[in-house]
Amino acid sequence: MIVLRILGFVFIFTYFSLSAGEEHQCSRYHYEEQILSKVVRLEHRHELLEDKVTSTTGLSPVGSICNEKQACCPDGWITFQGSCYLFQRTNADFVSAELLCVEYNAHLVRIESEIENTFLKNHLKDLKEAHYWIGLTDVEKEGTFKWYGYDVGPSFTDWNNGQPDNAGGVQNCGVFNYGMAFKWDDASCAAKFKSVCEKKAD
Structure with a gap:
């Protein structure tokens, strides 16, 4: 899970670096909204990966919303x-x-x-x-x-x-x-x- 978090941060840093030159082409609000959207998607994917790890290994990863008894959200949520x-x-x-x-x-x-x-x-x-x-x-x-x-x-x-x-x-x-x-x-x-x-x- 630490590797996933590090990869996430690397992706965000890289995106900021590559996008710096494009900022002048769109409004500041639109640019920030795009960045936030990508960060949210990454965080959600990270949580989904943690859920998959939990369901296949029975382990509760650090940062998972599941507690020690594996009480999570109901199916469909x-x-x-x-x-x-x-x-x-x-x-x-x-x-x-x-x-x-x-x-x-x-x-x-x-x-x-x-x-x-x-x-x-x-x-x-x-x-x-x-x-x-x-x-x-x-x-x-x-x-x-x-x-x-x-x-x-x-x-x-x-x-x-x-x-x-x-x-x-x-x-x-x-x-x-x-x-x-x-x-x-x-x-x-x-x-x-x-x-x-x-x-x-x-």
């Missing part, structure tokens, strides 16, 4: 940085989507960092085009978005330009909008979309 994610294919309104997550002892995803957000967006791009609910709503107070069932607002946001805009006065729930490259958008909570559930690894 994707692991990343100690959390489990389920990409629900069932279309449901916001509250129903949350209840679907609760059935798995989870909740609609609460995004806490740019790297987590980038990981989720990268995965969504590989799925069929659709909007996906996130657990963000301002239903209690217009303009003040909080995580549903959790009296705390987001420390990181990725709203698309001009969003949230509460179009028609009825958009109170957050969604990954595929038409906006999966940046955040507000939508009517009654709309029916797919969703992303999240829970901590056991």
Whole structure:
């Protein structure tokens, strides 16, 4: 596993070195977003490799989200940085989507960092085009978005330009909008979309 980590760092260093001359060709934001996306993909691949090592050898590698009893994420869930994610294919309104997550002892995803957000967006791009609910709503107070069932607002946001805009006065729930490259958008909570559930690894 140490070798994998070293190779990962070498790849990132090499990429930075080779890309330095190309930075002037694109905006700084776009360049940084590309780098972050590659780092996230490498980290996710590293976790997948660790999971494979664990399942074939029965050993728990350093940094694995599995504990000594090999308690990991359930089948069908994707692991990343100690959390489990389920990409629900069932279309449901916001509250129903949350209840679907609760059935798995989870909740609609609460995004806490740019790297987590980038990981989720990268995965969504590989799925069929659709909007996906996130657990963000301002239903209690217009303009003040909080995580549903959790009296705390987001420390990181990725709203698309001009969003949230509460179009028609009825958009109170957050969604990954595929038409906006999966940046955040507000939508009517009654709309029916797919969703992303999240829970901590056991």
